[in-house]
Amino acid sequence: MTGLILTLLWLTLVKSTPIIYAALGGVISERSGVINIGLEGMMAAGAFGAVVASNYVGHGIAGAMIGLLAGIASGALIGYVLAFAATKFKVDQIVAGMGINLICSGGAAYGLVLIFNQPGASRQVNSLGNNGESALIGFAFLLAIVLHWVLYRTPWGLRVRATGENPLAVKSAGLDPLRFRLVAVILSGALAGLGGAFLSIGELNLYSDGMTAGRGFIALAAVIFGRWTPLGAMGAAMVFGLFEALQYALEGRFAWLPADALSALPYIAALVALAGITGKVRAPASDGVPY
Amino acid sequence: MKRFASFISGPLGAIVLIIVLMSIAMLIAGTSPIDGFTALILGSLGGRNQIGETLVATSALLFPALGICLAFRAGLFNIGAEGQLLVGGLFAGAVGAAITMPPFPAIVIMLVLGAVGGGLWGAIAGWMKAKLHANEIISTLMLNFVAQFITLYLVDGPLKNPAANGAETAWLPTNYWLPTLIPHTRLSIGLLIALALAMLLQFVFARTVFGYELRAAGEAPEAARRSGVNLSRLTWLALAISGAFAGLGGATIVTGELHRFNTQLSPGYGFIAIAVALVGDLDPLKVCVASFAFGILEAGGLAMQASAQVPKDAIHVIEGLIILVLAARRYVAQRSERIEGAANV
Secondary structure: OHHHHHHHHHHHHHHHHHHHHHHHHHHHHHHOOOOOOOHHHHHHHHHHHHHHHHHHHOOHHHHHHHHHHHHHHHHHHHHHHHHHHHHHOOOOHHHHHHHHHHHHHHHHHHHHHHHHOOOOEOOOOOOOHHHHHHHHHHHHHHHHHHHHHHHHHOHHHHHHHHHHHOHHHHHHOOOOHHHHHHHHHHHHHHHHHHHHHHHHHHHOOOOEOOOOOOHHHHHHHHHHHOOOOHHHHHHHHHHHHHHHHHHHHHHHHOOOOOHHHHHOHHHHHHHHHHHHHOOOOOOOOOOOOOO | OHHHHHHHOOHHHHHHHHHHHHHHHHHHOOOOHHHHHHHHHHHHHOOHHHHHHHHHHHHHHHHHHHHHHHHHHOOOOOOOHHHHHHHHHHHHHHHHHHOOOOHHHHHHHHHHHHHHHHHHHHHHHHHHHHHHOOOHHHHHHHHHHHHHHHHHHHHHOOOOOOOOOOOEOOOOOHHHOOOEOOOOOOOEOHHHHHHHHHHHHHHHHHHOHHHHHHHHHHHOHHHHHHOOOOHHHHHHHHHHHHHHHHHHHHHHHHHHHHOOOEOOOOOOHHHHHHHHHHHOOOOHHHHHHHHHHHHHHHHHHHHHHHHHOOOOHHHHHHHHHHHHHHOOOOHHHHHHHHHHHOOOO
């Protein structure tokens, strides 16, 4: 029994981590007034970018570290695409985000064939190993605390939040709200990319099609459930991570449990959380509204 | 810059954009665009079989695209068509494998239950939106995954065809298959049902009170509410009907082409249908044309992969880019008011 509980605890940490990174990205983006439905695609970009870089650089942990940076950079690059579209062209952010998701999942699948010469999954590359995985897990929690502090205790954080509530007020204070949105969404992409890189070269050592499996969308639910705060989103991500962990912890031990149905647990949990919390929480006033 | 933006978001611009981007994707893959496009066109329009496959994809895209169109007109985002297709297909496949009756009522029952299944799946998101104010974008996205895993569980467990290796329901008896539209192709008369649905939707938008209320709710929700439109009822109805369209699509794929249900029913039709609805300007008749264009890309993409070695996933990148470009187009005013009107998304 203790064995099961310990397994479950560890799995919860592992499964929460990518959702925490993406959810932190979601918080910062939505706090600046941009809904980032593209988190899912940015995670895929991060996961794929990390594997490609690690594949080319190779050579042990250094290669994997460069892979990690490449994953973050890939996410940030896609974040820049959404940021540019949202600030320059005032696009419908939901439509643009869905477009980005299709581009990233399709792009990674296309890249798999071109780079690894095989559809479906890449070959195995250098991963960050167990230590790297543990470090990234710890860093996720640390980052949540840091981001919380930045958003609530620094002038920059105040301005980002103000941009999400009332960009005109920011403008009349002599600042450019679009700059804050641009930076926030790029950061959001970098965080999602980090979460994706954790999936591909932290937890595993390859990229496979569909490996993000909706975690970017679950992260969006975590943002709402966590009331648009970094620490809240972290907590919500852990709840959803727990349900994902439950599935892995239980399906091996109890053969009669239907594995496929258990896989639906985290998504059902997100739905229930969404149904239970909305109405009691308030989104940033200008969330999703182009300025 | 403005003129450029308005050019590439117009229909002619979209075609030019597709050609340029496709050429780049082909060049990256080491194929000359001439070979690539030849493969794409021959593979989608080069013969009876190819045209059949293009129209199969057209029909599969048209159902969910019309549903998305209806929800979008009401200012609601239904990103759950993929899950609704699956649930509709499952209902049709499971019932068709279980019942024994003359073919005509059997087919009608399968199609109706497919629509009911998809409609129920859409109604969950609708109910959550109308009663609990839960963001329909996230709920429909989550429901996609729930549908995927639950249908997989069912066809790998209780509903599994014991004679099959993979996870699928039992085959439908041949007289439960939708009649073929073009002989010696996989195309069924499902396409005609989809086209009829498009005309019906056009009529609903243009001539009925319900259609008027939908558009009013999408364009000026506050004004609609004040003039007596029951927004809450309209919201769940719009998402339920939107889901029913996709579910009916899933059912026609099952009775028309697959002749059994499995979870590989849709290679992302529900998501690509978003692009189709946007390219078609949320106008049912234009959406028919857009479905055909995307049907060419889907069917031609497979052929292009086989004969010109350009991975078919390049098509999805291009479809995503088209969505991204179209996002700059006209939805902004309409959505922002909606979002402000319901800040508690």
